[in-house]
Amino acid sequence: MKHSDTRILTTHVGSLIRPVELVELGKSAHENTQAERRYRDALQRTTVDVVQRQLDAGIDIVNDGEYGKSSWANYVLERISGFETRPGKPSPLVWLGRDRERFPELVEKEFGSTPGSFMSYVCTHPIEYRRFADIQRDAANLKAAIAGTGATEGFITVVAPASAVFNGVNEFYGNEREYIFALAEALRQEYLQVVNAGFVVQVDDAVLANMYDHLVRQSPQEYRKWAELRVEALNHALRDIPPEKVRYHVCFGSWHLPHTSDAPLEELADLILQVRAGAYSLEAANPRHEHEWRVWQKVKLPPGKILIPGVITHHIITVEHPQVIADRIVRYAKIVGRENVIAGADCGFAQVDHLQRVHPSVMWAKFEALAAGAKLATQELWGRAA
Numbered sequence: 001m002k003h004s005d006t007r008i009l010t011t012h013v014g015s016l017i018r019p020v021e022l023v024e025l026g027k028s029a030h031e032n033t034q035a036e037r038r039y040r041d042a043l044q045r046t047t048v049d050v051v052q053r054q055l056d057a058g059i060d061i062v063n064d065g066e067y068g069k070s071s072w073a074n075y076v077l078e079r080i081s082g083f084e085t086r087p088g089k090p091s092p093l094v095w096l097g098r099d100r101e102r103f104p105e106l107v108e109k110e111f112g113s114t115p116g117s118f119m120s121y122v123c124t125h126p127i128e129y130r131r132f133a134d135i136q137r138d139a140a141n142l143k144a145a146i147a148g149t150g151a152t153e154g155f156i157t158v159v160a161p162a163s164a165v166f167n168g169v170n171e172f173y174g175n176e177r178e179y180i181f182a183l184a185e186a187l188r189q190e191y192l193q194v195v196n197a198g199f200v201v202q203v204d205d206a207v208l209a210n211m212y213d214h215l216v217r218q219s220p221q222e223y224r225k226w227a228e229l230r231v232e233a234l235n236h237a238l239r240d241i242p243p244e245k246v247r248y249h250v251c252f253g254s255w256h257l258p259h260t261s262d263a264p265l266e267e268l269a270d271l272i273l274q275v276r277a278g279a280y281s282l283e284a285a286n287p288r289h290e291h292e293w294r295v296w297q298k299v300k301l302p303p304g305k306i307l308i309p310g311v312i313t314h315h316i317i318t319v320e321h322p323q324v325i326a327d328r329i330v331r332y333a334k335i336v337g338r339e340n341v342i343a344g345a346d347c348g349f350a351q352v353d354h355l356q357r358v359h360p361s362v363m364w365a366k367f368e369a370l371a372a373g374a375k376l377a378t379q380e381l382w383g384r385a386a
Helices: 020-027 033-057 074-078 104-111 132-146 176-196 206-210 212-216 220-237 265-274 290-298 322-336 360-382
Strands: 080-086 120-129 153-159 168-170 200-204 246-250 279-282 306-312 342-345
Touching (some): 020 033, 033 360, 074 080, 080 176, 132 153, 132 176, 176 220, 206 212, 206 220, 220 265, 246 265, 290 322, 306 360, 322 360, 342 360
Parallel strands (some): 279 306, 306 342
Antiparallel strands (some): 080 120
């Protein structure tokens, strides 16, 4: 994993807005061999395009935009066995915290449905990773897209045990620990595929933070028990993978809600740092979390580790001024060291393949501003232009 040794490097969280063509082809990809071939050809071509678009915008550490996935987390249901769906089983969206109680109309508008109509995924058989072809396809597409471009580094996103099948119900394993560790062991197979393909693996874990408000209302100990089990399972899945090949992303949900019940970072920081990762990607640009740079004045980043603070956000359509971005970067650099900061984004821009958190033109303008801000920060921190 690259450090910002000579200048501030730039990256993002992963999910980018998909082309309409790719989304439409994806809907029918599994109908027949011809449809599958059309989808795979389009996926390969658009991956090349999105990598080049990132580089043109000034992003150093790039990915495939998650183009080969249907969503940020439950895509894994297409790749593992052991679960069946049960329509109509109530799901109270507990990971939204008290926002769902305080702003029920807004929650319904954002999710397009009432909580009771959400699908539940029930574990009824052993959990095993089955569809290796999908992750191998995504890795091959990214490798081909990066070849010869001069990209600094490539990464591929995967989901953490705490966030995978986040509304799943266990009816097969004897207890919660067995269930979570079985899920982690299956996910490990995907982590290994990414690392063995030569990429950094980014583990996405929004639910670790999102469950805080729901569980802490029962007791702080209840949340710690829940979270520590899942961090332990994640480290089990990451065993023998060099930490410098791992990025760990924690966010507070990408949905456009008020986020008044988000977990305080100071309550999660020690859990986050327990994960065997070389870099930690966190929200830091939106109005609810920008102040949390102060946490790192108290919590010491371990030697050799990297922070990837979000310095642009998907939460607003305003394109951040490069100087604002530079100020955010410099603030972190002065606390943890300039070489230990990579400028990133709060979260992705399309956590589900058909979503758009902002218009695509705004997303790319934000990336261009990110790169411009990193150059300004480099000039201030190194005393020279990038």
